[in-house]
Amino acid sequence: MNAIARFDLNNAATYPSRRVEAWKYSDLARILRETPKLSATTDIKGSGPFAALGGEVLSLANGHGSIDYSAADQVTVQVRLVSDAESTGHTARVSIKTQAGAKLLLLESHEGRGDYVAHNRIDIDVAAGAEVTRIVLIDEPELAVSVTEAEVNLAAGAKYRQTVLTTGARLQRFETRLAHHAHGADARMDGLYLLKGARHTDLTSVVDHLEAHGTTGQLTKGVARETSRGVFQGKIVVQRGADGTDARMAHNALIDGERAEIDAKPELIIYADEVQCAHGNTVGTLDEAALFYMQARGITAEEARALLTEAFLNEVVDRIEQDDVREVVTQWLTARL
């Protein structure tokens, strides 16, 4: 039962509304009533959030051109998806392949200005025994609309690590569909959202275990302030015969504002019996006792909230394995708290 419709920016009839179950909490059709005009190209300014980490830089401006990259050895690649447009839309296409045994650090940034509509289609193939770490920093304006769809295919023994950090947009959807096509693949997909104003983000993932002995771990944490809305939808499917699967998913969210909203839908669809699967979901607010205690020690209420929020979110960042990457991501996050 895969209700995810193929979204095509050039065809308004494919824009999903909340009547489509997989888009229940992100009503794209309501925000986007007609097909936007195609964005003109734009200049790419600055050097992106990952500049300090080096590696080859591949950029797309308003979706013009495409990225087709194949990694052989141990490499770092920066992919910059830059949008700068007023009321126009564009689709960016990125294809990343790895050769067997390759080790790729993929640093992806979504940078924007204006009230554009961006659609990103990203394909990632992780070959047998290869390893891909994908770090995504999304920094979009509050009037932008964006839909990112990534398809990740894992071969035997592949290792995949993904961490997404976002501050949302007017309506933002970040979807990852990952398939364990062969035995013994190992995936970790983490997410973090920090929302304020009337921003909206939707972190959706579908993990499909088609073969035996796959491992999936997911941790998503988020904070929704003011009138923002955070959405987490995580689906783990274990197909018949995918024995020995170990899949775990957690989503923990903080509501920090009277009118903020969190919607979560963690799903387990299991057809094999020799499995260990679990998900956990919590929604709560900052601990009043801790806030009081910190204020009693002379920390202002605002600082106390920021400290507690940072401590809450850091768990996701701490799971990034590369020290230098973790440092860049921590700075990025701290600047936005």
Next chain:
Amino acid sequence: MVAVKETVDTVAELERYKYGFTSDVEQEFAPKGLNTDIVRFISEKKGEPEWMLEWRLAAYERWLAMEEPTWAAVKYDPVDYQDLYYYAAPKTKEGPKSLDEVDPELLEIYAKLGIPLKEQEVLAGVQGAPKVAVDAVFDSVSVVTTFKEELAKVGVIFMPISEALREYPDLVRKYLGTVVPVSDNYFAALNSAVFSDGSFVYIPPGVRCPMELSTYFRINASQTGQFERTLIIADKGSYVSYLEGCTAPMRDENQLHAAVVEIVALDDAEVKYSTVQNWYPGDAEGKGGIYNFVTKRADCRGDRSKVSWTQVETGSAVTWKYPSCILKGEESSGEFYSIAITNGHQQADTGTKMIHLGKNSKSRIIAKAVSAGKSDSTYRGLVSVHPKATGVRNFTQCDSLLIGKECGSHTIPYIEAKNGSAQMEHEATTTRLSEDQLFYAQQRGLSEEEAVALLVNGFVRDVLQELPMEFAVEAQKLVAISLEGSVG
């Protein structure tokens, strides 16, 4: 080892489906099919007031305009709504005035099902043994309600809803359809148009119902749909515990059971609703069995009101139900304890909805699913917190156990928080029976089947504990019976 002895005894009692007999009771039917004439026929048969007929006809109109929902994770042959009898009743001259006048054949059927319809039998039992008042619904009509007089002494009204419509029309009119509106969903609309009987319960303010109330549903006639309607009103500060049980004969055809249960709990009232569902699940090839499409909802209108649903779902070919609580009152609380066991080709899509509208309302959900054979089981639930509901607490736990390679188990929870002060926790796990535990139990001399029954009973214990004592024993046996033949 008392526990082991019990398990061995339980397993020894295993039978395929011991309630699968049919009974030759002389019955009368309304003509097959559904149209306004049938709706009028049912209403007239029941001697209903005019407003009730209008209500039914309006529901029928709504139903015609609706489409059968398909979103549940269940597959079944479509129901031909024109090929069903909507009314089947044992033939009687006049409604029986007392137990003595009830057709002895019917009493025998209920005796065979283990349902005590004779008040004296219970009274003659052990001193202090708990009494249970029963409303027995046979196909489309209620055949007998016990302990009515004793209950009336404390002001409790417990009678078939058809009778309540005649005797307390204002009370029924005030509450009927206020929890599950006529157009709520396809099956609720159908039920509103053609329901023929069910129970009506009213507990007056401050009264703690002196005994357990229960309804026992029996489908007997073939090609018949059963549509019953239950309405329970717990007035301020009252308490009632209510149990529902059901069985049906073994037939090759699929029979439709589309019930509606409405519960209203006013200030400080508490209702405990327990279901042991044992409809015929179909044979080993998946042929026959009951389609159990039920709408159950409780409205916790009053402050500090509490409704607790406990269900043991072992029967039915297809189960599709979500007993829910609308938590409107401040500090109201809702609970849902569920065991869903599927085997053979059974499919169950069940769960709950907790809608938090009142301040400081609380809810707790414990759902245990056991899938064996080629069956599929889905937990689907919603917990939502509305913007004005501050201080809400929710805890949800869903555990699934898989036995065998061909079954499926799914968990689909929806969590919607629109208030910053809400605290919600959800956890779910899916595992298989532990090889180590099975091995250990077999080492101690249990057969594989006994070991499975023992482990499953342990797995579902949290929920069994919530059932009234007498029914917990029955439910425990059912758990063993349902899993028969699932290993090896």
